[in-house]
Amino acid sequence: MIEKEIITCEAAAELVKPGQVVMVGGFMGCGSPPELLASLKAAGTKDMTLVCNDCGWYIPAKDMINGVAINVEDKQFSKVITSHIGLNSEIQRQMLEGETEVQLVPQGTLAEQIRAAGCGLGGFLTPTGVGTEVEDGKQVIEYEGRKYLLEHPLKGDVALLHASVADKAGNLMYARSARNFGPLMAMACETVIVQADEIVEIGEMDPECVVTPSIFVNYLVKTENKEGK
């Protein structure tokens, strides 16, 4: 099994280009890759589209800033596709003042859209959002007496993920609730970059417990400061 390239945070950030769709794993920052995001902030790349469950915590008064909030703060994204921004006052402000385009998507639909992109599906029928604003502009298809919205796949150029353990081939395991969107985004993006807290030899990971198969991973970055941000 070939090994994946292990690169630095800085080299990883250079792989992310203006205008790209960037998917970032994590839920309220839990599962977001802090060091990759810090280097992306340092690189100052702009005009990206962010796909992330939420925009992390942004409460500067309490020094609670995590996940992609550090990038949102620098307005690195011209568009954000997300399910929840309730704990990030800065992205709310950017949205209300028209500085950043924000598209709010039900969380289950967002997860399934990313999965659909990774799995080669052209869309799916979900009951979520029927009769709400989410229905606007979408095709409604009835099946067995129930209404569904036709939702389409969402793919990305680059995924920035956090794993607890990677083997050198790129197989991944996540830590507890940090799994969330990682396995889906790994399948849906052209280039997948993973910050791993531990990198082990090929063969050391139980093949029954691998969550993301190696073939989805392009680059590994080793976490330097395990305490994270």
Add this chain to the structure above:
Amino acid sequence: MIEKEIITCEAAAELVKPGQVVMVGGFMGCGSPPELLASLKAAGTKDMTLVCNDCGWYIPAKDMINGVAINVEDKQFSKVITSHIGLNSEIQRQMLEGETEVQLVPQGTLAEQIRAAGCGLGGFLTPTGVGTEVEDGKQVIEYEGRKYLLEHPLKGDVALLHASVADKAGNLMYARSARNFGPLMAMACETVIVQADEIVEIGEMDPECVVTPSIFVNYLVKTENKEGK
């Protein structure tokens, strides 16, 4: 966490009723629950609809009969939904002679239909089968210049599965390539009965490695003869 009832093979077979849609895990018998299927054969239940990737091996001359082939042999199913019957001459004969209705479905579509049922989706768009006989009678939807078939979910009354390890709560792990359809069928059926080679105490299974969460499992049956059939 409450424990699931551990029952006998015979009691399990009694839970399966004529007319029901029965999903059986396995791929060429690998992952099918031999003891559950043997007791279903002994019970003589008829008129069921089978959903299974294939109908197992049925080459009596070489004594190669496995998986659901033992039930197919007794014509326990009036209808079979499957992706492949190439290694079961008996179901081919039943189909060609009009004794059993056989619906052949591309394997990826079958897997996704079962997943859709378990996940509350009303359908999905797949490129598989476009321009083939599989397209007949189906809605074709174009998206971004590509044609897709609209396929609908497939749900079951009872799932008969094989796990390598279950904990008493019903969390499951499978053995290697025996995983295949098990995790999908567990989500798609009202009643899920699992033949487990090993049953361990709650807490003994690594929560990162659970493949089927306990909430999908209704009954456990302990494998008696580990060598299986």
Add this chain to the structure above:
Amino acid sequence: MDYTPRKDVIAKRIARLFSNGNVVNLGIGLPTQVGNYVPEGVDIILQSENGFMGLGPAPEKGKEDPFLVNAGGAPVTLLSGGCYFDSATSFGIIRGGHVDYTVLGVLEVDQHGNLANYKIPGKMVPGMGGAMDLTVGSKKVIAATVHFDKKGNSKLMEKCTLPLTALNEVDILVTDVGYFEIKDGAFVLKETFAPYTAEFVQESTTANLVIAPDYKQVVII
């Protein structure tokens, strides 16, 4: 009759709806408190939409695990027998009807079972998170709210005015005054919580209200 908001009463009554083995998702805020009042001997499984089931209590101070948080981002624990999964599976569980009860907070709820709880246009636009999927997908949807808003208006509405989270999906409403089923375009009063009476609810309600044949006043301790 005087009214004092009592969130604990709401949480206590909801907690008694569950039976052994139920899979339950508790929303952030008031619904989370329901977990504190599940009766002895009733063993429910809490699902957390960010990717696990078997959600346990908050850890001791100092023992927080940054990689184990609930859907509100707060540190929690995993009970023995719980397990982790990704977000597509998590919402497969939710949308697929495998969650018996979801308990959600309320901005508005009406007699048709419509729920609005995620947006006040121009003022509060946090996004729906998992609320739309939970409301559409769970077998039973329980709305939890204090009975009156800050201006003293009943929360039992004829028709929601805010953007909906879901259409006709709320099955049960529990306030600190009573327990209602929502059926056929009406709030069906099943219980009031002492000292409140059916008359008190009738007087303060303009939406369609039906007193259930088996209505009773109960004491919530």
Add this chain to the structure above:
Amino acid sequence: MDYTPRKDVIAKRIARLFSNGNVVNLGIGLPTQVGNYVPEGVDIILQSENGFMGLGPAPEKGKEDPFLVNAGGAPVTLLSGGCYFDSATSFGIIRGGHVDYTVLGVLEVDQHGNLANYKIPGKMVPGMGGAMDLTVGSKKVIAATVHFDKKGNSKLMEKCTLPLTALNEVDILVTDVGYFEIKDGAFVLKETFAPYTAEFVQESTTANLVIAPDYKQVVII
């Protein structure tokens, strides 16, 4: 020019198409043999649609694991670095374009890249298994077949007559006579395998045939 079927030639030529890290799915029968000829130093990852990647060689006799079989039901092994997944994920991998090459057997293949390999109505109806998904989903589809059928007719057809496995999806055809790309409604001859010549292919082909500008005769050892 005489013709003797040489399946090993087909397998050998196909095996040289791969480069390091390619994800490959080999169909049952002749395609499986391709795995035996991958050149030294080229490390490919074999995906098995029944739920794993990192498929290794057959085990020693007596060491078969009943729970580890390939898509043909035959015992195999797992290489270090491989892993298991369920069938929905497996076909997500396939349909999602994550397999670089799929190698499939052929009943019929035509100049439009149509493939028929799963059904002869009234005679052989095994079902399509994973073939339709593999053909539609893989980045490159390689059809593998002996060049002539038992009656001596070229397998290079103008139009398939059997029910199709997929429409316009075959990219490459490798026979024991030559290597063809299928493009713009024609078989584009890139190589013949010595002793066969381009003239030999031209004479025996009625379908649209184009000799590639960089066509050459090669020796397959």
